[in-house]
Amino acid sequence: MDKRQIKTRAAIYRAFGECLKEAPYSEITVEDILKRSSVSRSTFYAHFKTKDDMVDSLIENIFHHVFSHALHQESTHDFSNESVLDYPHLFTHVLYHLRDEQELISVLLQSACRDRILEKLRVNILPLVSRCVKDDVFPKKDVPEQMQIRHIAESFIVLVNYWFEQGCDTSPEETTQRFFALV
Numbered sequence: 280m281d282k283r284q285i286k287t288r289a290a291i292y293r294a295f296g297e298c299l300k301e302a303p304y305s306e307i308t309v310e311d312i313l314k315r316s317s318v319s320r321s322t323f324y325a326h327f328k329t330k331d332d333m334v335d336s337l338i339e340n341i342f343h344h345v346f347s348h349a350l351h352q353e354s355t356h357d358f359s360n361e362s363v364l365d366y367p368h369l370f371t372h373v374l375y376h377l378r379d380e381q382e383l384i385s386v387l388l389q390s391a392c393r394d395r396i397l398e399k400l401r402v403n404i405l406p407l408v409s410r411c412v413k414d415d416v417f418p419k420k421d422v423p424e425q426m427q428i429r430h431i432a433e434s435f436i437v438l439v440n441y442w443f444e445q446g447c448d449t450s451p452e453e454t455t456q457r458f459f460a461l462v
Contacts, residue, residue: 290316292337296383304391338399345376346403366416374451408432
């Protein structure tokens with residue numbers, strides 16, 4: 280995707296987030312998004328088929344960034360010297376990226392998009408949790424491995440949801456410690 284397309288999508292996503300702060304998802308129209316974004320109707324439809332398609336793309340965009348496998352220095356954190364096998368740092372890294380998108384994720388979690396964003400979080404966190412369980416990062420339980428994986432993944436989702444309800448009031452490091460204490 281070229282820079283112009285990225286800029287256009289960012290304007291649409293930002294405008295949608297602003298609309299979502301003021302109205303329920305069901306009441307937001309493509310026209311509302313277009314007015315706030317200064318994007319033409321034809322440009323919107325060149326990128327997205329529907330408002331739902333735009334929301335799915337927005338959520339995918341958030342989680343693509345959140346779950347990128349690159350551990351490099353960023354403006355809010357630096358994990359560039361960490362090992363990809365240091366699982367607590369990977370969870371902390373995910374939390375930093377979620378917090379970087381706090382404003383948008385918060386409004387999505389408070390909207391009709393809630394289930395969609397939580398499902399996308401679930402899909403993306405399951406492989407990390409699965410690797411942790413297979414590498415004995417969490418204490419073994421006398422339950423089937425897939426049950427433990429699902430339990431830990433759901434615990435992470437509950438923790439993230441709670442963290443956002445509290446305004447991300449604790450650091451990603453402290454939140455990761457709480458997560459590991461829970462599971």
